[in-house]
Amino acid sequence: MPIDIPEVVIERLPVYARALALLATDGHAVISSQDLGAELGVTPAQIRKDLSYFGKFGKQGRGYNVRKLLDELYQILGLNREWSMALIGTGRLGRAILEYQGFGPQGFRFAAAFDADPASVGEMIGDLPIGDVANLEAALLNQPADVGIVAVPASEAQAVIDTLVRCGVKAILNYAPIAARHPADVHLRQIDPVLALQSMTYYLKRLPRATAP
Amino acid sequence: MPIDIPEVVIERLPVYARALALLATDGHAVISSQDLGAELGVTPAQIRKDLSYFGKFGKQGRGYNVRKLLDELYQILGLNREWSMALIGTGRLGRAILEYQGFGPQGFRFAAAFDADPASVGEMIGDLPIGDVANLEAALLNQPADVGIVAVPASEAQAVIDTLVRCGVKAILNYAPIAARHPADVHLRQIDPVLALQSMTYYLKRLPRATAP
DNA sequence: TTCTGTGAACGGATTCACAGCA
DNA sequence: TGCTGTGAATCCGTTCACAGAA
Structure with a gap:
């Protein structure tokens, strides 16, 4: 191989x-x-x-x-086993990700969730308690996750990713709209619907038909 | 050019x-x-x-x-104008997409929403009424959309995409986990977090460290 | 005959390297 | 000197085409 x-x-x-x-x-x-x-x-x-x-x-x-x-x-x-994921960011987007039914059947399980908002920390989402993102590093070192899912605001995303990297997380799925810097041995995938739309409008713009205002 | x-x-x-x-x-x-x-x-x-x-x-x-x-x-x-989007599928995922705050500021506006569930049809989400997906074709021909956003179950997605194509929609953002067939002049982008994860596990599998069970 | 597995050929995107302008 | 714009060279993934197994 x-x-x-x-x-x-x-x-x-x-x-x-x-x-x-x-x-x-x-x-x-x-x-x-x-x-x-x-x-x-x-x-x-x-x-x-x-x-x-x-x-x-x-x-x-x-x-x-x-x-x-x-x-x-x-x-x-490596799909014949379970992979654990840590979610960072439990706002609207983060909660939608948690509730998405597509991960579980494929063996991806949320093992922990974190947020920076003191109002959310301590809350339960289903059977998952929201931890303080300030303790992210300690929590991950104590109980590692295979994958980090980043759903924090763009302004916070790079710092969160840096922390994940520091904790040895080697796979990150980033929903924040930033071009994140990361070491070559850390795999990062971007979920970015706005970028996807913005590249399609290039072609739409060049078409004859236009939508009515 | x-x-x-x-x-x-x-x-x-x-x-x-x-x-x-x-x-x-x-x-x-x-x-x-x-x-x-x-x-x-x-x-x-x-x-x-x-x-x-x-x-x-x-x-x-x-x-x-x-x-x-x-x-x-x-x-x-073509980012200095507004683009209209039609959402098909207003289940958990569709509603999360509607509520996502990232589209509006970039000029992407939801102009219509459709669902197949009779219990949802007629309901309002914000100021957007949910139309019957059975009338999708008529509705789109009457009021075209620049982009179609597909958030229906995988089993329904190809049919919905076919309908969008038939109505002249040239840009589709598909959240359903299928490899959709589409004409070359229709642009399609896939939002597929599970695929993203499944390609990263290839690399994770080859690492020494493993998560505790 | 049918369809895989694969070296070789091809094509297209990335990178190089440098001429030219501020 | 510093950095752009760009043909040329390079690299790398895709496709071709065919030998060989069922």
Whole structure:
């Protein structure tokens, strides 16, 4: 298993896994790179090349056993275990993230929550107590989390991320609209709907039709 | 202004704009590609090359006038106007999106909301009435939206996206966890925190330290 | 025959490096 | 001297095309 696998490849694997999971529940036993690619809007060669970084999972002339390939991807991605997450920021956004039903079924569990507002600290959200962000470092050193979820205001986000990094957290999902600085060995993903919209308006602007005011 | 500007370039422009806006409010009048790059974790050459697709905005020996470059980027991206959005899906996620405070200040306004649940249809969220998703097509043809925001369950998302496409919506922000099929002239961005997490676990799995069970 | 796995070819984005202007 | 703008060189991911297994 080579060490220099392009990050784009790693980012596509969960997409494949999700599609395969769907195929499995639909009762498909086997699928070709051709058909999987059509499903996902990806070229068959892309899929085969991506998978070839990790091994040979298909059968020539047949395709891939859906169940087997799915298991392999789960193994590769580490999805066959539970991952603990610490949420920092329990305002509107933070609470929405906590209540989002998509994480649990995929094995991502909130283990702790923190906020800076004294009015919130001590409060319970479900069965999760809100801790003081001032104690974030101590709390994390005592009970580490695999992933940090940052949902604080933009002005506070870099400081929170620095703290997470200092505590050894190696994966951060940042909802704050900032370009956060972080060491190369810490993985950071940005959830940024406004940036997504702002890049699409470039193309909208160049279209003939316009919305009525 | 060439037509074949790489999409990655377009996606970086809002990042530059955001940083410049911050610099402007901080009172910085001028910035070099060097300093802006350091701020954003991007190489100076990258910034200069990106901007060169659109014109010459800097002064040799000095750098870029922050205010002027920001104005140019707003012009290029079409951020100096308001864009209307239609939200489809007003469940937990949809309501959180509606209440998110980040869209308004950037000129993105919710013009309509739709749901399939008869119990929700007719209800008001703030000053926005929830329409029946069965009437989505008619409503959009009557009052077009610039952007569609999809926050329905995964099983319904492709159908909703198909409808938006049929109504001429050319920009879609999809929160549903599916790899949606869409025509090349329709721009689609995916907000998918679970995928983001699932690609980071690949790297976490390969680290020595593990969380206590 | 069908479809995988993969080296080779290709294409496109990033980086380099420098001419040129303030 | 300092920094932009940009062709050229480089790097890297994608696609091609085919040998080989079922």
